[in-house]
Amino acid sequence: ARGRPDRTRALSQPEPRPPLALRPTRLSVTRVETLRRDPYAIFAEYVLRLKPLDPLGASEGARELGNAFHAVLAAFVARHPRGSLPAHARDQLVALAQSEFSAFAQDVDFQAFQWPRIERALDFYLDFETKRRDDIADILVERSGALTFPLADGSAFTLTATADRIEKNTDGGVSIIDYKTGAPPSMREIAAGFAPQLTLEGAMATRGAFADVAGGSPLAQGLYVKLMGADGGKQADVKTKDRSFAEFAEEHFAELAVYLSSFRNETTGYPSRPYPQFASRFAEYDHLARVKEWAAGDKGDEA
Numbered sequence: 001a002r003g004r005p006d007r008t009r010a011l012s013q014p015e016p017r018p019p020l021a022l023r024p025t026r027l028s029v030t031r032v033e034t035l036r037r038d039p040y041a042i043f044a045e046y047v048l049r050l051k052p053l054d055p056l057g058a059s060e061g062a063r064e065l066g067n068a069f070h071a072v073l074a075a076f077v078a079r080h081p082r083g084s085l086p087a088h089a090r091d092q093l094v095a096l097a098q099s100e101f102s103a104f105a106q107d108v109d110f111q112a113f114q115w116p117r118i119e120r121a122l123d124f125y126l127d128f129e130t131k132r133r134d135d136i137a138d139i140l141v142e143r144s145g146a147l148t149f150p151l152a153d154g155s156a157f158t159l160t161a162t163a164d165r166i167e168k169n170t171d172g173g174v175s176i177i178d179y180k181t182g183a184p185p186s187m188r189e190i191a192a193g194f195a196p197q198l199t200l201e202g203a204m205a206t207r208g209a210f211a212d213v214a215g216g217s218p219l220a221q222g223l224y225v226k227l228m229g230a231d232g233g234k235q236a237d238v239k240t241k242d243r244s245f246a247e248f249a250e251e252h253f254a255e256l257a258v259y260l261s262s263f264r265n266e267t268t269g270y271p272s273r274p275y276p277q278f279a280s281r282f283a284e285y286d287h288l289a290r291v292k293e294w295a296a297g298d299k300g301d302e303a
Contacts, residue, residue, distance in 0.1 A: 011294045014040060015269035018047045023263055026158040029200040032256065036194050037278050043270035044285040052284040065114070066181040068100045069227055070164065073125065073179060074141045075100075077165070081139045085130055093122050117228055124232030128225060132167070138212075140166040145210035147203075152261035159209075159256075161201045166213060173220030174213060176202045176245075184224035184236050190248065191240065193255055194278040198222045198238055200256065202249035219246035 024046040027035065035042045044050050075096050080089070097118060104110040143166055148158045165177040178184075178198050185195030202222055208215025222238035222245035238245045262268050272289035273279045286292075 011290060013272055013294045014289050015271040016040070016043050016047070017266055017269040018043065020264060020266055022047045025155065026160065029159065029161040029197045029204075032159070032200060033195060033197055034280070036196070036259070037275065037280055038273050038283055038285075039270035040272035040289050041283060041285045044288055047270075050285070050288070062182065065101075065104070068104075069118075069121075069181050070142075070179055072097045072100045072122075074164075077129075077139050077141045081141075082137060084133055085126075089130075090122075090126055093126060094119070097122060120232035121227040121229075122232075125225070125227060128233070128235065135169050135171075136167050137170045138168040140168070140210070140212060143210050143212075145201075145204050145213075147207055147209040149257065151257060151264055153264045155264060157257075157260050159200065159204065161197075161204055161209075163201050163205070163210065166205060166210060167220075168213065168217075169220055171220075172217065174202075174205050174217045175221040175223065176205060176219070177223045177225060180224055180226045181228050182226075184226055187236075187238070187240060189278065190238055191243075192278070193252060194275070196252045196256070198224065199245070199249045199252040202245060203253035206246075206249070219244075219249055221245055222249070 024042065027042070027046075031042065031045075072093070076093050079092070080086070086092075098105075101110075101115070101118065104114070140163070142162060142164065144160070144162045146158055146160045148156050151157050163176060164179050167175040167177065169175060176198055178201075189195040190199065199222060202219045204210065205213050206215070206217055206219055224236040224238065225233060226236065227233045238248060243251075263270075272286075272291060273283070273295070276295075283291075
């Protein structure tokens with residue numbers, strides 16, 4: 001047919017193999033999750049050094065709301081890192097939220113729909129906080145840490161993290177908590193190793209990677225706290241009937257060392273979306289990887 005080529009060449013799934021000298025030797029726990037779900041995105045960000053631009057004229061949305069919520073809770077706990085909460089705790093919490101969310105306050109939709117949901121989430125959080133206080137010796141908020149460990153080829157890799165909340169319990173145990181305003185990962189994703197943020201933070205904590213957390217501290221609990229929703233929020237323990245949070249943490253850390261070691265071989269590439277069922281819905285480098293073209297499944301007539 002006129003205007004149509006005689007033959008077409010199928011576009012294959014990209015899997016770049018950069019030299020070892022260009023491969024990252026330092027990643028955060030959140031970027032490790034990206035590496036597990038979409039290695040090509042790590043190649044684009046750390047090897048090609050491409051950073052996505054924020055859209056022009058973009059309004060404040062879910063990410064900014066989540067950041068504001070984290071700031072509110074961090075400020076509140078920084079005021080009360082241990083002991084029972086004061087009688088006026090709710091007033092303090094609401095005042096912090098009103099200040100932190102002031103950038104949203106001019107939006108009538110925010111005032112009518114979002115703020116009532118935020119207040120319900122604050123009440124949920126305050127109940128959560130009050131119930132935990134008797135077992136807590138100290139709470140660390142927004143605590144950054146780094147852990148360097150060897151890979152199979154003798155090279156060193158550094159894992160970094162900023163934990164939303166680390167609880168040092170009265171019995172010497174440590175609990176790692178992450179706040180989410182969106183949906184937390186499912187236990188299926190966590191167990192399969194595609195959502196290792198909290199478990200790797202746990203492995204780092206018990207290895208002394210965070211200041212003021214003693215190495216060798218037993219891991220008591222890993223917990224996602226979802227804020228917002230019909231009931232104001234909910235808790236999700238990272239454990240199953242067969243495995244504790246501490247067991248998941250050790251398992252994921254051991255798997256990480258093996259996985260990262262595989263990238264120290266130049267025959268190992270950085271494929272785009274190797275596991276579609278676990279791929280992120282909002283991958284920022286999909287257009288660069290031409291995902292819509294190679295994932296279409298139309299092989300055409302190969303030249």
